[in-house]
Amino acid sequence: MxxxxxxxxxxxxxxxxxxxxxxxxxxxxxxxxxxxxxxxxxxxxxxxxxxxxxxxxxxxxxxxxxxxxxxxxxxxxxxxxxxxxxxHRGIAGGRLDVAVISAGDYFFPQLMMAFARRHPGVKLNLTVHNREELLEQLSDNRTDLAVMVRPPLHDTQNDAFAPHPYVIVAAPQHPLAAPGREPIGLRELVRHPFVVRERGSDTWHSMEDAFGTRLDELQVAMEIKSTETIKQAVIAGIGLGFLSAHTIGREVAAGSLVVVPAERFPLMLNWYVVHRREKRLPPVAHAFRQFLLEDGAEWIGRLIPTAGT
The missing domain is CATH 1.10.10.10 (Winged helix-like DNA-binding domain superfamily/Winged helix DNA-binding domain)
Incomplete structure (x- = not known):
């Protein structure tokens, strides 16, 4: 050996x-x-x-x-x-290891580059995972920081740093997408087919928050692991979508998706930066955590306009 x-x-x-x-x-x-x-x-x-x-x-x-x-x-x-x-290297010579849930890959590279511009010489490593994989990254100590919506309840330091809204989206020709509609109640929403993320994902758990006991009434037309594929399925008219507002900015701006006015929406949750409580963060990871806590919300708001505006 x-x-x-x-x-x-x-x-x-x-x-x-x-x-x-x-x-x-x-x-x-x-x-x-x-x-x-x-x-x-x-x-x-x-x-x-x-x-x-x-x-x-x-x-x-x-x-x-x-x-x-x-x-x-x-x-x-x-x-x-x-x-x-x-x-001893400090921030400039350090390597920043961050893992994020899939909704974060729409803006997180730009956020990391904003940090890197403040600290030239930092090496960046970003990985994107579903919730289960992200928890494995933390438990196996394969990342310094994790960014997610639902942090673990034990053995981690969890700090909210930015709002994370979820919305209902539809193709422009969908009957619920007609302009000028009053907000739609959950009872009517669940009568329509939905294209959803897989059970166990952060997005699915967010749907549980939004729909409560009515989630059991939801008509699931398709269950898909990819946010991009969900958007394409909704655009094709297969069903409504429940998605992070941070993932749909381009499609809303292009008119291929419409945010449906609905009661209790947008569902406002938070982005969290998470690390193992006993972990001694390298200087670069500590500095990036502080960057997120102090400036993360402003940067995300700048990079991702509110869907539907």
Missing amino acids: RNATLRQLKIFEAVARHLSFSRAATELHLTQPAVSTQIRTLEAHAGATLFEQLGKKTYLTQAGAELLPYCRAIIAQFEQADTAMAQ
């Missing part, structure tokens, strides 16, 4: 965590053959097979299971060393 590299150990840990070469490749931004090559090289260093394939499933061998905790300990030591050295 003395010739094994940190890169090989990180690839092994990702494959072991997912029990999937393809998912590990996606996470690490590598091709699947590149992951397989690195695992074979590590196995040669170890003198043992680390994974076995039974049918379509990947499993750790006994040797792989024994290596995994040592591998994670080594990776953790390197990360701790990097964090310690970051204290």
